[in-house]
Amino acid sequence: MARWGMVIDLDRCTGCQACVVACKAENNVPVVSPAGAQAGRLMLWMTVIPEVEGEFPRVRARFTPRPCMQCENPPCVKVCPVQAMMKSPEGIVSHVFARCIGCRFCVQACPYGVTYFNWQAPAWPADLREALNPDFSIRPTGVVEMCDFCHHHLQHAREMARADEREVRGEGEYVPACVQSCPALALIFGDLDDPNTAASRLAHSPRAYRLLEDLGTAPKVYYLKEG
Amino acid sequence: MPTKHSQGPGGDEILFAPVLRTGRGFYVAAGILLAVAVWGAYAYTVQLRYGLGVTGLNRPVAWGFYIVNFVFFIGISHAGTLISAILRLCKAEWRRPITRAAETITVLVLFFGLGSIIIDLGRPDRLFYVLQYGRLQSPLLWDVTSITTYLTASTLYLYLPLIPDLALLRERASGWRRHLYTAISLGWRGTPEQHRRLERGISVMAVIVIPIAVSVHTVVSWVFSMTLQPMWKSTIFGPYFVTGAIFSGIGALIISMAAVRRAYRLENYLKPVHFNSLALLLMVMSLLWFYFTFAEHLTAYYGGELAEGAVLSAKVAGPYAPEFWSMVMLNFVIPMAILANRRTRTVTGSVVASASVLVGMWLERYLIVIPTLANPRLPYPRGFYQATWVEWSITAGAFALFILLYMVFTKLFPIISIWEVREGREIGIREAYERMEGYLPSDEGRAPVVEPAGALR
Amino acid sequence: MDWLWRFIPISVAGFALAFIGWMGQMLRMAWLRNDSWGFTVTVASVVIPIFLVFIWLAVYVIWGIAREALRGKDSTLPVAPAVKTGGAP
Numbered sequence: 001m002a003r004w005g006m007v008i009d010l011d012r013c014t015g016c017q018a019c020v021v022a023c024k025a026e027n028n029v030p031v032v033s034p035a036g037a038q039a040g041r042l043m044l045w046m047t048v049i050p051e052v053e054g055e056f057p058r059v060r061a062r063f064t065p066r067p068c069m070q071c072e073n074p075p076c077v078k079v080c081p082v083q084a085m086m087k088s089p090e091g092i093v094s095h096v097f098a099r100c101i102g103c104r105f106c107v108q109a110c111p112y113g114v115t116y117f118n119w120q121a122p123a124w125p126a127d128l129r130e131a132l133n134p135d136f137s138i139r140p141t142g143v144v145e146m147c148d149f150c151h152h153h154l155q156h157a158r159e160m161a162r163a164d165e166r167e168v169r170g171e172g173e174y175v176p177a178c179v180q181s182c183p184a185l186a187l188i189f190g191d192l193d194d195p196n197t198a199a200s201r202l203a204h205s206p207r208a209y210r211l212l213e214d215l216g217t218a219p220k221v222y223y224l225k226e227g
Numbered sequence: 228m229p230t231k232h233s234q235g236p237g238g239d240e241i242l243f244a245p246v247l248r249t250g251r252g253f254y255v256a257a258g259i260l261l262a263v264a265v266w267g268a269y270a271y272t273v274q275l276r277y278g279l280g281v282t283g284l285n286r287p288v289a290w291g292f293y294i295v296n297f298v299f300f301i302g303i304s305h306a307g308t309l310i311s312a313i314l315r316l317c318k319a320e321w322r323r324p325i326t327r328a329a330e331t332i333t334v335l336v337l338f339f340g341l342g343s344i345i346i347d348l349g350r351p352d353r354l355f356y357v358l359q360y361g362r363l364q365s366p367l368l369w370d371v372t373s374i375t376t377y378l379t380a381s382t383l384y385l386y387l388p389l390i391p392d393l394a395l396l397r398e399r400a401s402g403w404r405r406h407l408y409t410a411i412s413l414g415w416r417g418t419p420e421q422h423r424r425l426e427r428g429i430s431v432m433a434v435i436v437i438p439i440a441v442s443v444h445t446v447v448s449w450v451f452s453m454t455l456q457p458m459w460k461s462t463i464f465g466p467y468f469v470t471g472a473i474f475s476g477i478g479a480l481i482i483s484m485a486a487v488r489r490a491y492r493l494e495n496y497l498k499p500v501h502f503n504s505l506a507l508l509l510m511v512m513s514l515l516w517f518y519f520t521f522a523e524h525l526t527a528y529y530g531g532e533l534a535e536g537a538v539l540s541a542k543v544a545g546p547y548a549p550e551f552w553s554m555v556m557l558n559f560v561i562p563m564a565i566l567a568n569r570r571t572r573t574v575t576g577s578v579v580a581s582a583s584v585l586v587g588m589w590l591e592r593y594l595i596v597i598p599t600l601a602n603p604r605l606p607y608p609r610g611f612y613q614a615t616w617v618e619w620s621i622t623a624g625a626f627a628l629f630i631l632l633y634m635v636f637t638k639l640f641p642i643i644s645i646w647e648v649r650e651g652r653e654i655g656i657r658e659a660y661e662r663m664e665g666y667l668p669s670d671e672g673r674a675p676v677v678e679p680a681g682a683l684r
Numbered sequence: 685m686d687w688l689w690r691f692i693p694i695s696v697a698g699f700a701l702a703f704i705g706w707m708g709q710m711l712r713m714a715w716l717r718n719d720s721w722g723f724t725v726t727v728a729s730v731v732i733p734i735f736l737v738f739i740w741l742a743v744y745v746i747w748g749i750a751r752e753a754l755r756g757k758d759s760t761l762p763v764a765p766a767v768k769t770g771g772a773p
Contacts, residue, residue: 040285040608049607066605075455081367082356083719101356102279102349105367107289109454111604117289117349119280141278142349212604215455363710363727364720372731375703379738383696390749410688413746414753421749428745435737 002170003091004149005192005220006179007202008065011227012186015063019046019178019187023067026150026177028132030122030139043116045147046178062226065187067178068093068114068147069211069219076106076115076146084144091220094148102142111212112219115146149189150176170194192220239648242641243399245491249638252490260631267624270617271346279349281617287610288600292618293347295592296625299475300340301374301447302468302588306476307333307381308440309508312433320659321504323651324496327644328487329480330385331636336479337378339629344370346621366453369446377436377443384432387425390415391646444472456599457534458527467519474512474558475588478581481505483633485578487642496643499574506577509584510566517559520591537602546611547598550590557587689750696742700735707732 023029023046032041049064074093077085084099085106107115121141124132132138135152139145157174161167168174171190179187190199202208207224274281284291310329314322345351361368393412400408415421448468451459461467481502488497527539542551562580565571601610636642707728714724 036280040288040610041280042286047607049605051606079365079367079453081362081365081371082353082360083362083717099353099356099360100350101353103344103347103367104289104349105365105450107286108456108600111455113287113603113605113608116286118278119284120278140350144349217455358706360713361710362720363714363724369727372727376731376734379699379703380734383738383741387745410686411692413689413692413750414686415749416753418752421752424745424748428741431737431741435734439734 001090001193002168002191003193003220004154004174004189005070005091005199005203005222006067006149006176007188007199007208007222007224009186009188009202009224010062010064011224012184013048013063013065014184014186015048015050015061016183017048018181018183019065020044020048022046022177022181023147025131026133026136027147028122028136028138029116029145030118031124031128036119041119043118043145045114045116045145064223065178066112066114066211067176067221068149069112069217069221070147070149072218072220073216075109075111075217079105079109081105088151090154092149092151092154094151095144095146097137097139097143097145100143102144104144106144106146111215111217115144117144118142150178153177170197171199239645241492242496242643242645242648243396245637246396246404246639246641247399253634253638257631257634260627260634263627264624264631267621267627270620270624274346274617274621275351281615283613283615283618285610285612287603287608288597288612290347290596290600291612292614292622293343295589295596296622297340297343297347298447298468298592298596299589300336300343300625300629301444302472302475302592303336303479304333304340304377304381304476305440305444305469305472306480307331307384308436309473309476310480310505311384312436312440315429315433316437318659318662319504320651320655321501323647323655324493324643325480325484325501325505326388326647327385327640328483328642330381330388331633331642332476332479332483333381334378334385335629335632335636337374337381339625341374343625366446366450370450373439373443373446377439380432380436380439384429384436387429387432388644388647389640390425391417392641392644395645396641441469444468451595451599457532457602457604458523458538458599459595461523461526463519463523467523470512470515470519471588471591474509474516475585477505477509477512478584478588481509481577481581482585485574487637488574491637491642493643496648502574502577503572506566506572506580509562509577509580513559513562513566513584520555520558534602534604538598541598541602542594545598546601547594550594554587554590554594557583558591686750686754689754690747693742693747693750696746697739700738700742703735704732 024031024044027045029043029045032043036042046065046067049066051062051064053060070091070093072091074085074087077087077093081103082099082101084096084101085093086096087093102117104115104117107113107117118139118141122139135156153176154168154174157168161169161173171194175189179189188199188202190197192200192203194200202224203222205224207227208222209225210219210222213219282291282293307330310322311326315326345354348354357368357371361371363369363372390412393408394415394417397405397408397412445465445468448464452461452464454460484497484502484505488494524539524543527535541547561583565576565580597612601612603610710724711728713719714721
């Protein structure tokens with residue numbers, strides 16, 4: 001059984017945020033007004049966290065793309081009262097919008113803050129409404145949503161593979177939207193249990209670390225620190 | 228008018244008076260409270276229409292006033308248990324005029340705790356998913372289980388001692404009230420068999436309701452401490468919250484007792500000694516609360532762990548410092564100053580201290596929820612929280628409705644347990660005397676101790 | 685109004701039984717979904733005995749009191765004093 005994970009090479013990330021935009025487009029993530037963003041209501045399943053140190057000209061900047069960590073020991077799944085958060089046997093942590101009661105316990109339990117809540121019924125401006133992805137649902141008001149490694153891509157890949165009577169390959173067939181769109185190839189995605197994939201090799205690299213590792217959540221998103 | 232020294236069945240009529248007659252003052256107060264409650268309900272309809280976006284909640288502070296109110300209301304519910312159950316088990320005679328007021332607070336306030344959680348949900352229409360698809364790994368399900376159990380137990384514990392009083396009421400009432408009291412008094416006739424069963428039931432409930440009550444606020448605290456958030460992930464939360472609950476519960480009880488005493492002229496039944504005993508308990512709980520709070524914050528400060536340190540400095544010296552130090556003043560400094568001195572430990576003094584404690588404890592719940600959420604472990608998002616008119620209105624409406632329902636209760640049922648007071652006069656004095664005799668050494672050569680007269684002085 | 689004297693204990697016992705039934709449903713769901721079985725068993729084993737005590741209360745105490753009243757309803761005894769007075773003080 002595959003165990004899907006992501007490796008993010010921080011040496012290659014330029015902070016262009018193509019992954020952020022691609023994720024929003026792919027998953028119909030609601031758009032928020034500037035006032036709403038000021039009020040802390042921005043919804044970015046994939047976001048880039050900038051950290052800038054020092055004064056010009058001796059500036060150091062690091063850009064950390066932050067999808068859902070897809071933990072092996074996810075606190076969000078543990079605290080959900082209605083089993084709207086679940087972890088699949090292949091390790092994908094996803095959310096069932098039809099079951100969510102909007103208690104936001106998962107929002108508070110996640111130490112990485114990757115869960116987002118629909119504070120109002122999502123609305124898009126006219127031109128963006130035409131660009132909505134028909135392969136993914138639109139959420140109603142009052143439910144939680146978060147990155148699920150574009151699980152619908154896995155379902156599509158599985159159907160294609162089933163037609164050929166084989167399993168989904170460890171890399172290349174199932175690719176989330178952010179990984180697809182990165183121009184610097186900073187996001188690498190694949191089966192962490194398959195020794196042949198780049199993702200599993202890089203996850204064992206001496207440069208590899210995970211966010212907040214000492215908390216015991218065992219995230220499946222690895223970062224390669226700048227060399 | 229009963230005189231200061233009246234006793235017996237003829238002298239307790241003042242306890243029935245609020246049920247049988249209602250003055251203008253009641254209607255005025257009820258009208259104001261109803262208006263506030265209706266305004267709060269209107270605010271909720273706005274929230275239902277436009278979503279939770281009308282509140283000040285955001286990312287990362289996704290829990291705000293409603294959760295604070297939830298914890299606060301559930302905390303107040305510990306008033307009933309402490310007074311009724313523990314004092315009954317300790318055979319403390321001074322509990323007699325207080326038990327019903329305490330038990331009423333508990334039963335009513337639990338509904339408001341549940342209501343606060345429901346108001347906080349993004350999809351209240353899917354509320355029953357919790358029952359259909361619940362997972363008992365989630366602390367919210369522990370809450371549902373525990374609060375339902377406590378609500379059932381406290382309702383029974385309120386109802387059972389009410390039965391003999393309902394029998395007394397049905398003699399005096401007329402019209403639909405007479406039918407009501409006859410119906411729910413279970414045809415109480417005071418036979419020895421009925422008494423035996425009733426007392427057996429009350430004793431069993433008194434024992435069983437204490438661990439249930441402890442579990443209630445413990446699991447409420449575990450909603451926070453089972454997460455990994457800085458300064459929430461603390462093993463002390465269980466005892467800390469239970470202590471805080473009993474603390475705020477006693478405060479609420481003192482205020483409600485003083486209000487009832489003034490409104491219905493019950494000075495003969497709710498005497499300064501009762502307030503003194505409760506005030507001493509309030510003082511002890513204030514010390515205990517201070518001990519836990521100090522331990523919590525010293526631990527966070529000493530270790531200096533980054534994420535916890537950020538939350539701690541936000542509370543003590545940062546944007547939440549005004550609330551934090553007000554909380555210390557209101558929960559510890561002011562109550563201790565008033566209650567430690569016998570001369571200021573009067574009825575008025577204990578009411579002032581209790582009001583201070585209630586505000587301080589609400590602030591304490593606020594400071595547990597908001598600063599942790601506003602300072603998450605990762606550098607972004609950084610947090611802030613400003614409650615909107617919707618949250619203020621719903622909070623005010625909830626408090627107003629609670630007070631209103633309490634007032635309505637005092638109009639339907641006597642707020643002082645009449646039969647328990649009479650039992651105190653006729654049996655309690657003798658039993659307490661016999662108990663005290665048992666504590667003292669038996670001595671044949673001594674002169675016999677003078678027996679007290681059986682009647683109340 | 686004495687139908688209420690039967691209705692009250694029945695509804696208390698009924699509510700307790702409904703809650704125990706709900707615990708049974710939680711146990712069944714936890715088993716079938718293979719999800720939080722340990723927690724469910726622990727909570728159920730604590731809570732179900734408590735609600736059995738409530739059923740006992742409804743039957744022995746509440747129904748017991750009501751039955752006494754129903755039995756003596758047709759007699760001409762006046763209402764006994766509210767407090768059991770056992771002998772002279």
